Amino acid sequence: MDNMQFDLLTLLPEMVVLAMAMFILLLDLFILPQNRFIIYGLSQFTLFAAAFFTFKTHTPAVGFAFNHMFIDDTLADVIKLMMYLGTSLIFVYTRKYLQDRNLYRGEFYAMVLFGLLGMMIMVSGHSMLTIYMGLELLSLCLYSLVAFDRDNKQASEAAMKYFVLGALASGMLLYGMSMLYGMTGSLDVADIANSIMQHQGKSPVMIMGLVFVVAGIAFKFGAVPFQMWVPDVYQGAPTPMTLIIGSVPKLAAYAMTVRLLVQGLHPLAQDWQDMMLLMAVLSIVIGNFSAIVQTNLKRMLAYSTISHVGFIMFGFMSANANGFASSFFYISTYVLMSIAGFGIILLLSRQGFEAEQIDDLKGLNQKNPWIAFLMLIIMFSMAGIPPTVGFYAKFTVLQAAWQAGFTWAVVSAVLMAVIGAFYYLNIVRKMYFDAPVGSQVAITAPMDMRFILSVHALGLLGLGLFPESLLGVCGRSLLMSLQ
Amino acid sequence: MMFTDVVFYVLAAILLLSGLRVITTRNPVHAALFLVLAFFTAAGIWLLLQAEFLAIALILVYVGAVMVLFLFVVMMLDINIDKLREGFWEYLPMAGTIGLLMIVEMGMVLAEKNLRPSQAVTLPPNYSNTAELGKVLYTDYLLPFELASVVLLVAMIAAIVLTLRDRKDSKSMNPADQVKVKRNDRLRIISMPAEVEPEHVAPEEEK
Numbered sequence: 001m002d003n004m005q006f007d008l009l010t011l012l013p014e015m016v017v018l019a020m021a022m023f024i025l026l027l028d029l030f031i032l033p034q035n036r037f038i039i040y041g042l043s044q045f046t047l048f049a050a051a052f053f054t055f056k057t058h059t060p061a062v063g064f065a066f067n068h069m070f071i072d073d074t075l076a077d078v079i080k081l082m083m084y085l086g087t088s089l090i091f092v093y094t095r096k097y098l099q100d101r102n103l104y105r106g107e108f109y110a111m112v113l114f115g116l117l118g119m120m121i122m123v124s125g126h127s128m129l130t131i132y133m134g135l136e137l138l139s140l141c142l143y144s145l146v147a148f149d150r151d152n153k154q155a156s157e158a159a160m161k162y163f164v165l166g167a168l169a170s171g172m173l174l175y176g177m178s179m180l181y182g183m184t185g186s187l188d189v190a191d192i193a194n195s196i197m198q199h200q201g202k203s204p205v206m207i208m209g210l211v212f213v214v215a216g217i218a219f220k221f222g223a224v225p226f227q228m229w230v231p232d233v234y235q236g237a238p239t240p241m242t243l244i245i246g247s248v249p250k251l252a253a254y255a256m257t258v259r260l261l262v263q264g265l266h267p268l269a270q271d272w273q274d275m276m277l278l279m280a281v282l283s284i285v286i287g288n289f290s291a292i293v294q295t296n297l298k299r300m301l302a303y304s305t306i307s308h309v310g311f312i313m314f315g316f317m318s319a320n321a322n323g324f325a326s327s328f329f330y331i332s333t334y335v336l337m338s339i340a341g342f343g344i345i346l347l348l349s350r351q352g353f354e355a356e357q358i359d360d361l362k363g364l365n366q367k368n369p370w371i372a373f374l375m376l377i378i379m380f381s382m383a384g385i386p387p388t389v390g391f392y393a394k395f396t397v398l399q400a401a402w403q404a405g406f407t408w409a410v411v412s413a414v415l416m417a418v419i420g421a422f423y424y425l426n427i428v429r430k431m432y433f434d435a436p437v438g439s440q441v442a443i444t445a446p447m448d449m450r451f452i453l454s455v456h457a458l459g460l461l462g463l464g465l466f467p468e469s470l471l472g473v474c475g476r477s478l479l480m481s482l483q
Numbered sequence: 484m485m486f487t488d489v490v491f492y493v494l495a496a497i498l499l500l501s502g503l504r505v506i507t508t509r510n511p512v513h514a515a516l517f518l519v520l521a522f523f524t525a526a527g528i529w530l531l532l533q534a535e536f537l538a539i540a541l542i543l544v545y546v547g548a549v550m551v552l553f554l555f556v557v558m559m560l561d562i563n564i565d566k567l568r569e570g571f572w573e574y575l576p577m578a579g580t581i582g583l584l585m586i587v588e589m590g591m592v593l594a595e596k597n598l599r600p601s602q603a604v605t606l607p608p609n610y611s612n613t614a615e616l617g618k619v620l621y622t623d624y625l626l627p628f629e630l631a632s633v634v635l636l637v638a639m640i641a642a643i644v645l646t647l648r649d650r651k652d653s654k655s656m657n658p659a660d661q662v663k664v665k666r667n668d669r670l671r672i673i674s675m676p677a678e679v680e681p682e683h684v685a686p687e688e689e690k
Contacts, residue, residue: 144641
């Protein structure tokens with residue numbers, strides 16, 4: 001315990017987030033409802049401070065803390081910075097919606113920050129126990145956020161489904177971890193890898209543990225065959241909570257997969273590669289076909305998430321650094337796209353009106369050409385049409401899989417991507433070629449939200465034109481952590 | 484066969500039987516009590532393994548706190564269990580298949596040779612399970628321990644956020660508001676003439 005001081009410094013961003021979350025929770029008691037912008041500002045400041053400390057304490061060397069339970073490497077720092085950005089965008093986009101529906105409360109911000117803390121722990125977990133604790137912290141915050149609007153029956157139902165199925169998945173993950181612990185005698189990710197390598201032989205218990213761990217991960221991602229919670233929760237939850245569930249936690253799930261499967265169970269890669277292949281192809285097929293028939297925009301985006309997750313699994317399936325990096329690139333662009341997509345839904349919603357049916361977008365071009373244009377970019381990006389970043393994301397993932405020799409899987413994924421383009425372009429068609437329904441209502445969203453959303457959506461286009469920088473960051477940070 | 488083996492098999496048999504009764508009994512109160520019995524026998528098995536801390540914690544936490552609360556809830560809520568169980572047996576073919584599959588899988592795993600311990604671990608005479616746990620909990624596992632506290636804090640906040648509400652029909656009073664009350668809040672004095680002369684209305688004439 002001599003190096004305790006050094007230990008704690010490694011955790012500085014986590015401590016900042018934890019302390020501020022508790023401070024915000026307490027401060028909210030003493031603040032009048034009309035002064036709640038202070039809470040909002042403090043939450044944004046927390047993210048900024050955490051980003052500052054993450055950036056400041058960053059070193060190329062890998063740092064450990066608390067007996068190797070906590071790792072601070074470049075990959076963790078990069079993912080954390082992305083998480084701060086994503087959470088900050090979430091705060092900007094959800095403010096108006098929460099105000100309109102009497103949900104603008106201090107607990108919302110405290111809960112999101114606690115969830116962020118859980119994700120940061122998952123990203124930096126170097127022991128199965130730490131990763132699991134981070135995951136539980138995140139899940140608990142998400143369950144309660146979905147149920148946050150208590151008088152909303154749909155949301156309560158969604159929260160209940162999410163809670164029961166999520167608890168089941170956590171149980172499976174923990175069960176798998178216990179088997180791995182039993183066989184290797186260690187919780188530490190690196191020790192597990194060493195132990196498996198030394199003993200060479202794969203016992204059925206180890207494989208069974210692996211199956212449970214993969215199932216737990218797939219559930220958290222929402223990959224087929226563990227996708228059943230995704231559409232119901234996405235549709236039932238209030239849109240801000242859907243935005244939260246569908247975006248930043250995916251980054252944490254990615255990090256968890258890297259830590260558990262890539263760093264911990266890499267000697268068993270041959271076994272989990274097959275599972276990934278099956279889940280990837282099934283997710284893309286089922287996600288895309290189900291999305292076509294949806295009339296609810298949030299439900300459609302839920303199925304589109306499933307298909308995106310399939311593409312992310314494609315990167316893992318390749319089981320080499322190239323594949324993991326392409327997955328990383330895909331997930332970071334996906335998080336940006338999904339925040340922007342749900343941001344548009346939030347922008348079009350107003351008091352007493354949810355713009356969550358696809359038909360609500362009819363004739364948007366005549367009512368508001370600029371927002372229609374932004375939505376056009378987002379939909380193009382999700383469909384993967386060239387000038388946008390979504391194209392490069394799909395391209396890199398499929399390229400990695402092609403090089404790893406999964407020819408037929410790549411071909412089927414491309415076919416499915418074409419089918420998927422149908423429902424994205426259907427939205428574009430409705431916006432531009434259909435007559436508007438309902439009366440002309442001005443958009444009530446505040447200026448800062450409109451401005452940031454515009455920059456954000458245009459950024460998808462900009463990243464598509466110049467993808468090298470983000471691609472480089474993803475590749476380098478992963479290589480630095482995996483060596 | 485040693486004496487501990489006999490104890491183990493007796494405890495294991497009671498555990499399995501009570502576990503089965505938890506899901507097959509009709510009365511929810513009986514089910515909860517069978518679960519208590521299952522916890523007791525599981526604690527006994529842990530004691531056989533010299534894990535006395537876990538055994539005591541299981542009885543204190545699960546039997547002493549969780550199950551008692553659970554019994555309260557079961558007794559207070561008037562649940563018609565027969566209605567809930569309608570169609571319960573329709574799931575038998577599906578559940579039976581899955582259960583059989585799991586038994587086969589577990590059998591395959593358990594038949595594996597390297598799962599069997601080569602020799603039983605013998606512990607030194609003055610070995611204290613509790614002391615050892617305490618030592619690692621606050622040194623090696625400090626970070627997960629602290630994280631668990633954050634998880635519990637979040638659970639507490641979530642429970643309060645989801646249940647606390649100002650009901651419109653609530654009769655609770657705020658003494659501070661009552662003390663602060665001014666005369667003008669309760670009583671309005673309006674000026675009006677002391678006496679009003681009733682106007683003389685001519686009786687309507689009949690037509």
